[in-house]
Amino acid sequence: MGDWPILHEYAPSGNCYKIRLTAALLDYPIERRDYDIMRGETRTAAFLAQVNPNGRIPVLQVGDKFLPESNAACVWLADGTHLVPHDRFERADMLHWMFWEQYNHEPNVATLRFWMKWIGEAKLSDVQRALVPGKQEAGAAALRLMNDHLGARDWLVGAGLTLADIALYAYTHVAEDSGLFALADYPAVQDWIARVEGEPGFVAMGA
Incomplete structure (x- = not known):
């Protein structure tokens, strides 16, 4: 990989898909890390402490910073691009x-x-x-x-x-x-x- 943002996700989720789709439309590489929400993998002590204390995905990790909420992550990826109107x-x-x-x-x-x-x-x-x-x-x-x-x-x-x-x-x-x-x-x-x-x-x- 490289120094790319990391998407902590559950692939069937539409909220996670928004971020992948935004990245794809911008040809912006991201790394993906999958969690099974049906098995409670976003409720573990490690996830709560390291990724999102709210216990939910998606979370976009940018370096050592973590950005929960799908639409916020989309804005981070698309800021300054054609996907965000200038008007x-x-x-x-x-x-x-x-x-x-x-x-x-x-x-x-x-x-x-x-x-x-x-x-x-x-x-x-x-x-x-x-x-x-x-x-x-x-x-x-x-x-x-x-x-x-x-x-x-x-x-x-x-x-x-x-x-x-x-x-x-x-x-x-x-x-x-x-x-x-x-x-x-x-x-x-x-x-x-x-x-x-x-x-x-x-x-x-x-x-």
């Missing part, structure tokens, strides 16, 4: 979508994907099962909002791909994994997904 308002608008992704989209679309595909509906707790309808409704509302916004434009912000698109692509393109969303209901989102996947340097989640 002051567009840059703030990009951040608006990235904040919205973590507050409105990810807690619903991504959580349902994890619950249904990794835990399994039969193994959900009573509390989780009770939350499913509300999360499904909120996730559908998020996808509708994206579809409406993208109906009249190619990208979420400005005239080209930005970190806003990367942040929202990560879990949107696998929304159907939960069995609770159908991307065919959101044709503008489907067209946008195809545009992201057509970008030079694009890598799939499983790569």
Whole structure:
């Protein structure tokens, strides 16, 4: 390897994938270290002491510094590049979508994907099962909002791909994994997904 940033990750996670995709689109080498969250590998004393006391991934390690939170890591990688708008308002608008992704989209679309595909509906707790309808409704509302916004434009912000698109692509393109969303209901989102996947340097989640 070299003196490259190290991504502490769980590969199937969309939040981890955002960082890999950002690096790939920028041709920015990163080293990857995988942890199995299903085995509690991010909850060990060593991980909590050395990587992230919050016990979560992804974490981007830059030298001896550790940067948790996926969107923050994407910003570190892309700062000063074409993935971050130079226009002051567009840059703030990009951040608006990235904040919205973590507050409105990810807690619903991504959580349902994890619950249904990794835990399994039969193994959900009573509390989780009770939350499913509300999360499904909120996730559908998020996808509708994206579809409406993208109906009249190619990208979420400005005239080209930005970190806003990367942040929202990560879990949107696998929304159907939960069995609770159908991307065919959101044709503008489907067209946008195809545009992201057509970008030079694009890598799939499983790569």
